[in-house]
Amino acid sequence: MRSMEEFVREEAALPSAPGEAEHPALALANSAVALPGGHTADLLGTPAQAEQWLARRDLAPDGAGLAEVCATQLRSLREQVRSLLASRVAGQPALPAAVTAVNDAMTRVPTASLLLWDEKTGPYRATPHPTTAIVEHALAVIAADAADLLTSPDAARLTACASPPCNRFLLKHGRRQWCSTRCGDRARAARAYARRTAME
Ligand SMILES: [Zn+2]
Numbered sequence: 613m614r615s616m617e618e619f620v621r622e623e624a625a626l627p628s629a630p631g632e633a634e635h636p637a638l639a640l641a642n643s644a645v646a647l648p649g650g651h652t653a654d655l656l657g658t659p660a661q662a663e664q665w666l667a668r669r670d671l672a673p674d675g676a677g678l679a680e681v682c683a684t685q686l687r688s689l690r691e692q693v694r695s696l697l698a699s700r701v702a703g704q705p706a707l708p709a710a711v712t713a714v715n716d717a718m719t720r721v722p723t724a725s726l727l728l729w730d731e732k733t734g735p736y737r738a739t740p741h742p743t744t745a746i747v748e749h750a751l752a753v754i755a756a757d758a759a760d761l762l763t764s765p766d767a768a769r770l771t772a773c774a775s776p777p778c779n780r781f782l783l784k785h786g787r788r789q790w791c792s793t794r795c796g797d798r799a800r801a802a803r804a805y806a807r808r809t810a811m812e
Pocket of ligand 1: 773774778780790792795
């Protein structure tokens, strides 16, 4: 028997869904995976995990030193992006708050690198809170990508994984409607089971 921890770790290591490599916004939306049994694996669960997630996508340098407040900002943008993707997939109007959140993240001016003057060594520039600047930049890049994704021709291929309880989004290629072979296998097994029980 696998422990719950092993199970969550394994599921969290799911291969990227189609489209995530080109779209960091899609990757963000998929960073909290709903697992069978009502569990969730959150790849942004801790500041260290959030930092790793950003670093893997070249959105933050290693050792950026994210704090919980930064991880919270990312998780909050994730909810807004998920809401927009779900609205697009369902052909429904978006929540105005989600549109506003994406626009705010996109247009927030990153903390400026200020001019400082050392009595001995003279003028230099430094960012007062380098981590804040890193996170705001990452949020802006992801938000801009969300806007691109929703308005580009790719949006027509956007879909939700058709294998419950999976909650990931993907860009469809051909008829494939699952985010991973694992979800495809689970959906096929569920269909076979439904057929068997219907025959009994
Ligand atoms: Zn899936």
